[in-house]
Amino acid sequence: MFKRILSALSGKKSPSSQVASVTPAPEANNEPITVYDAYGREINITRSEWRDKVFLPNLQLKWNEAGEIYNLIISGLNDGFAVDLLPATERLLEIDDIPERSYTIRGIVLMKNGLLNEAEDVLRTGITKAGETATLLTNLAKVFAERGNQTRADEILWQALKTDPNLENGLLWWASVQRERGGEAGYLQALHSVAALPGSWRAKLWLARHHLEREETQAARALYVQVLTDGLYDGSSLMMISGDLGNNGQIPLILELIGPIYDEHKHDPMAGLNLLKACLELGKVDEGDALLSRMYALGLVPFKQYLDQFAQAFQEMREQAAQSMPVDPDNLKVTTLALSQPIWHYGLRNADWLFAQKPENAPKVGFFALSKIMDGSERVESQREDDLGRLSRAIPLYLAEAVHYWSDYATSCYIMIVEGGGPVVSGGENDGNALFDFVPPEMKYFVTGEIGSSGEGDAIQWQISLSLWDCSTRAKQASESGKATQAELGAMVLKLEKRLLTRIGLKREQALDTFYQHPNAEVMLVYLTELGQAFMLTLLANKHVPKSGLWGERAMLEWPLNMALHWPTVEIPKLMYFSGLGKALDYKSDVLPEYKERSMQLLREAERSNSHATRLAPLVWKIFGMSDELQAHMDAQSTDATPEYQAWLQRVSEQ
Structure with missing residues (x-):
């Protein structure tokens, strides 16, 4: 996955003869277009749907905002809607206070529609208003090239490069033309000639790529250092440099050259992704996490999926590096937390007005975290949370929630933690006889249990047993157990819930809060995962564990x-x-x-x-x-x- 991402981030493989800063898309109306919603999810719609239902209405909505119209015109050109953009470019000429921008984009759209004479007139008018800028000249040269007058096109294009040797479209077109005429030698000569112009730096990046591809790393590095030290590069240059270095195996140079100067607010996010890839390749987890946080904060929806992938990769690297460490039980400060609400009620600032409340004198049922079924070889140790540990807490949290919503009992859930360390998974089921004096006197029942597993992946087998203890008789009233595969685990939890509610009685026909819906077997594992994670966030919020330990x-x-x-x-x-x-x-x-x-x-x-x-x-x-x-x-x-x-x-x- 990350190799594919890195290859996608590299700069252009070779100069293109395309002058305009856009690439027209194919014209098929039913071709899908990928867009993103506010949550970063990809949505695929056809080009015609996008044009009629989104693009054109949005263009009309922004009809009085020059900057927005310009951006939408660029987007429309990329999507192949040039024929629809003529009115918008005419409108831009009327309201834009940046004549270079409005006359250039009008000329480009006219060219895309085959109106070369009109395009020339517009571009020349733009030159009278804004001067002989490189952008206007380059597109004027394109008009002559489209007519087949390459000599005149060359003259105007070179004039544009002397005006601004770093205009990417002009440089790449010039280099491409010289390569067609003189081969590789002509291409290099073109780059050197532009690099010699005052203020030129972009041509040096292409020369550096040439050196990298021939394993002349020091020559490339010298050019990069010169450009970066002078600080004359633009926001997209770091993407090209980092991509070229990555594609040619110079990963450490990405961090050395780009890392210290990359500013996510100014530079292309692709360069940031290349930096993240370098951190991943070199095992720089802390640096990668710090950059991730900066890039996430930008809210760049199309890039979120890639940031999520890097975040997961860095987390996996941390988990692989973490070692289970034996601990001395005598030196641990163990506390038992009593949770009297569903775990997701916490964090809402005691929103008791939102949730129905049980009467104070309601009988109570308690649930203790499940213990681990032991095979005799385990030892007490500190380790990262795994599925068994999470389920040992999530299942009783869920059962307490179910009893809260579907019975007239009030509930409490008891989970042992090590202060500053995290939850405890004990071995062997709790002896209920030792807990009768622990629970409050109004407790009518409490539930203990064990959980174990064997096998891996989809073949894993789960075993769960529950014991219901009657506080009035101080004896075990019933036991329930079950075995299930991973796919069957949700259904087994629901069966245990149903048996438990039947055993304790006082069942409700309607949930305590009418908006509460019973999770079914299909979603139960997703639901349990959330309960386990919500518990960990609760520990953090109440300072039972340090934020530094959160992964x-x-x-x-x-x-x-x-x-x-x-x-x-x-x-x-x-x-x-x-x-x-x-x-x-x-x-x-x-x-x-x-x-x-x-x-x-x-x-x-x-x-x-x-x-x-x-x-x-x-x-x-x-x-x-x-x-x-x-x-x-x-x-x-x-x-x-x-x-x-x-x-x-x-x-x-x-x-």
Whole structure:
């Protein structure tokens, strides 16, 4: 995957004779076009649909904004809509205060439509208004070339290069023409002649590529150092340099030459991806993660999929480097956390007005984290979270949630952690007899259990056993167990849930919150993964573990968002997502700003569907520092707002 990405990032393989800064797309109306939505998801629509439903309406919408019209014209040329752009270029001539830009693009569109005489007139008029700029001259030369008058085209093109030797289209056209006439020697002579012009630097990049392809690394490096030291390069140059170095096996030089000067706000993001590839190749995980955070913050939707791939690769490198370390149990500070709400209720600033509350005197059921079925060879050690460890917590968290929503019991979930270290997975099932005095006196039942696995991948076999303990008789009342493959695990959890609810009674026919929907077997593993990740974010938010020990943060924050996008009619993933962001605010996440636009889009969609998630907008405003919106909402509250809601708004504003 990353080799394919790197090859896609390299500069052009050879100079092109194309003068305009756009490349026309094929004209087939049914050809798919890839676009991206606000969440970074790819959407494929046909060219005709894009033209009629998106592009042309958007062009009309921006009819009075010169910069927007220009950008859309460029986009339309790239998509092969030149015939539709004549009115827009005429409009641009009327309103644009940058004559070079408007007359150039008008001339290009006229040429694309075969109107060469009109194009020449427009370009010459542009020259009278803006002067003999390299861009106008280069496109004027193209008019003569299209007519077959190459001699006159050469004269005007060389005049353009003397005006600006670094105009990429002019340079590449000149070099291509000389190669056609004089072969490789003619091509090199063309580059050297342009490189000798005052202020020239771009030709040196092409000469450096020539040296790299012949393994003349020092000669190429000297040219790069000269260009970069003078600081005369443009935003796209670093992409070409890093791509050429990567394609020719000079990965360390990418970090040496490009790393110190790359500015994601000024330079081509492709250069940033090449830097990330270099960090990955050289094992520079910390440098790669730091650059990732900077690039994620730009919110460049088309690049997000590549950033996600690099983030996963860096995380895998960290995991491979991490070693399981034996620990001394006597030196650990172990704490048992008692969670009295579904794990995704946390982080929402005690939104008790949003969720139905159980009466204080409701009977209680407790759930303890599952223990690991031991084979006798394990030892106590510190290690990264794995599937078994995550499920040992996620399954009781889910069962507690199910009892909370589908029975009249109140619930608590008990999970042991090492302060500063993380969750504990104990070996061998907890002895319920030792827990009767641990649970509060109002507890009616509690549940313990074990989990184990054998095999790997799709062939893995899971084994789960649960024990229901009756606090009034201080005895085990029942046991339930099951075995399942990975594909069958979700169904097994649902069977255990159903048996458990039957055993304890007080079952509800309707969920405590009417918007709560029961996850089915198909989605259960996805749901359990989210519960496990939500627990880890809760530990961070409450300072039980350090932020430095967090891996895969973006994956954790995005998991419920992806659930919400996949199941847009289901409420709970949206609430889970905002809950995670609330926790990220608590532990002062560095990546939080990356999620602003996606969160705003989710809120907008939630409002259109009358989702309960819309009611959490004040928290989202607080998370992203939108103080004006939050204050305006608080000021607009009527006197009939509930005290619980008013108190919640105050908590949100103060935290």
